[in-house]
Amino acid sequence: EDQVTQSPEALRLQEGESSSLNCSYTVSGLRGLFWYRQDPGKGPEFLFTLYSAGEEKEKERLKATLTKKESFLHITAPKPEDSATYLCAVLSGGSYIPTFGRGTSLIVHP
Amino acid sequence: GAVVSQHPSWVICKSGTSVKIECRSLDFQATTMFWYRQFPKQSLMLMATSNEGSKATYEQGVEKDKFLINHASLTLSTLTVTSAHPEDSSFYICSASPESYNEQFFGPGTRLTVL
Numbered sequence: 762e763d764q765v766t767q768s769p770e771a772l773r774l775q776e777g778e779s780s781s782l783n784c785s786y787t788v789s790g791l792r793g794l795f796w797y798r799q800d801p802g803k804g805p806e807f808l809f810t811l812y813s814a815g816e817e818k819e820k821e822r823l824k825a826t827l828t829k830k831e832s833f834l835h836i837t838a839p840k841p842e843d844s845a846t847y848l849c850a851v852l853s854g855g856s857y858i859p860t861f862g863r864g865t866s867l868i869v870h871p
Numbered sequence: 872g873a874v875v876s877q878h879p880s881w882v883i884c885k886s887g888t889s890v891k892i893e894c895r896s897l898d899f900q901a902t903t904m905f906w907y908r909q910f911p912k913q914s915l916m917l918m919a920t921s922n923e924g925s926k927a928t929y930e931q932g933v934e935k936d937k938f939l940i941n942h943a944s945l946t947l948s949t950l951t952v953t954s955a956h957p958e959d960s961s962f963y964i965c966s967a968s969p970e971s972y973n974e975q976f977f978g979p980g981t982r983l984t985v986l
Binding site: 857 | 905914962974975976982
């Protein structure tokens, strides 16, 4: 059974204070690892897909990286508008249903 | 691209009534759509997989007679909460993937409140 564990559960940062969110996973045959951003009262917004170890993707202040066991979402010089819950999900084997982690709630104080 | 819409965005109803939520893929066709439920400060809980032209596949513990799913076309799936009760109050979100995509794209969600 696929497992996804995100840490920390919650993270408070000062504006400009860079940090990383972790997503550890256990799957049989990774087909893709996904990062989403979810604002309160809204559906998740797709950010990145990573397929293989060593792959990196960037978007504005966010950079996602992938190893064989975990993924990191690095946030560089965050701003208050980066405050949200960040969800990680994995897709494995022949399944078309991803397994989601519980998310990391990020609050960036001005 | 890959835009998914939901309607309504919120609904308040009386206990015992039924509520229908629509999920549409706006710029792609979706053979399969997914329905999730999310409680406050919790992650997504998959309720069912909606398949165009066939019966939905429900996750364990989800009552299929309570949550009716109809996937009538390649761009529309509906979730009907029948005889709603206060414990059905929740945030319902649908998602879909364009063909050959691994990623799911989510709708904006529907907040259901049952009085």
